[in-house]
Amino acid sequence: MFPGRRLVRVLPLLLCLLLAGCATRPAGTAERDVRRAVADWSRSAPGRPAGIPVEDWAYEVTSVRRDGVRALVRAELRYRLAGYDAAPAASARELDLAVDGGSWRIRGDRPAPGALPQLWDQGPVSVVRGERSLVLAGPGAPDPAGIAAEADRAVPAASSAWPGPWAGRVVVLVPGSLDRMAELLGGTADAYRGLGAVTTGRVGAGPAPADRVVVNPQGWAELGESGRRIVLTHEVTHVATRAATTASTPLWLSEGFADWAAYRGGTVTPRQGAPALGRAVRRGEVPGALPPAEAFAFGGDPEAVARAYEGAWLACRLIADRWGEAALTGLYERAGREPLAVALDEALGVDLPELTRAWQQALREELR
Structure with missing residues (x-):
């Protein structure tokens, strides 16, 4: 056969293969795009709760499930409150994504099934900065400025009692109700009824964990001035002694x-x-x-x-x-x-x- 005719027949086949290659994305490319979209979004302001001083905010994707132009992502959120957390806090999250204008966009961010919510999952958060405290208050929370002032008094009292090293500052979360408090802590309202506040955080040596004092708004309202001072000093002392506990x-x-x-x-x-x-x-x-x-x-x-x-x-x-x-x-x-x-x-x-x-x-x- 004349060589030129063979070339004429092969060219359409090569052209079809090249076009097909352009139309079909390599396996795994879409998942990489989803992961890239999550990383880009976590670095941007829309991916962070408004008004809260966070740093080192990042989602570590653990799984991706795609269904056409939609995707469901499981991820571990890690972040620090600027000036307060020496070690990151962690939260298991679930993200919804959809293709919009040819790119993956985040459409929803919520606690993963079985994971505890963050305060901002309950609505807009008010921020009050004290001299030695940072108070984050959820919708309907009582007197965050007064709680910050009380926390500022509790910090030196705890430091006076505990000579060991600690940060000398505290983060206080104030949810809007007893039920909201129970949601944050993963318990029932009855378990915390009557308590003024509790402290979260892991124990043990190493970098200071991301402790949080969580105020029970119902119990707090029932306390007098002396009771509030005692309750917050008690909880702040737990924060101070955490590394030795x-x-x-x-x-x-x-x-x-x-x-x-x-x-x-x-x-x-x-x-x-x-x-x-x-x-x-x-x-x-x-x-x-x-x-x-x-x-x-x-x-x-x-x-x-x-x-x-x-x-x-x-x-x-x-x-x-x-x-x-x-x-x-x-x-x-x-x-x-x-x-x-x-x-x-x-x-x-x-x-x-x-x-x-x-x-x-x-x-x-x-x-x-």
Whole structure:
């Protein structure tokens, strides 16, 4: 066959193949475009909650599911509140995308199924900056400026009680209702009813975690000025001691220390600050042991929970009065990294039975 004729026949075939190659995108290209769209969006202002001072805002895509011109993305959001978080906060998210004008666009951003929401998922957030605090308030939240002022007073009180290193500033979240608070924390409203505030954050050494003090607006409204000061100082002390707190730190020590810091320097007597435990002691029901971890559980019998917190406070108060404040903070530091028996011996020179007997005797004398 004449070579030229073969070339004439082959050219249309090559042209068809080239055109087909242009019309069909290589496998995986669309997914890469989706991932690129998420990355671009997370770097832009529309991808961030308005007014909140965030930095290092980034979505790490974990999965992409496409259906034509729509896509569903699962991602891990990581961010820091500028000037407050030494380590990033994390949130599992679900993003909706659609093709618009030939490009993928984000159409929705929400908590992934089973993940906790962020405060901005509940609506527009108001921001109040204190001298030592950052208050983020959801729709309908009570008096964020007043809470910021109270937090500014709580920070130095916690620092005075805790000599260990910490950031010396705090982030406070104020949702608009008890139900909204429960949503943020992943619990039921009944579990937090009656509480003024709680603290979130992981324990352990390393970079300071992204702690948040979460105010219960219903419980906060029921507190007087003194009660609000005590509640916020207690919670801020948890933030201050976080790096020294581990899974081995007894709850009676961590909760008792926070209450001791909150009452420290005040005029509240044991009978005034421990009414529930006082009633039990006067009935002849002196506790047989320091409060166990389960006694502090949210949502339990309110009277029993009150007795646990009061007993923990009086245990730490006893240690500070008898062995000294330095011994109490030394015990706290050791208890996070050593067995309690070793920590007690090194910090106080006693064992647990000896401390328990001294505590029981103090309860009889101070609460009778």
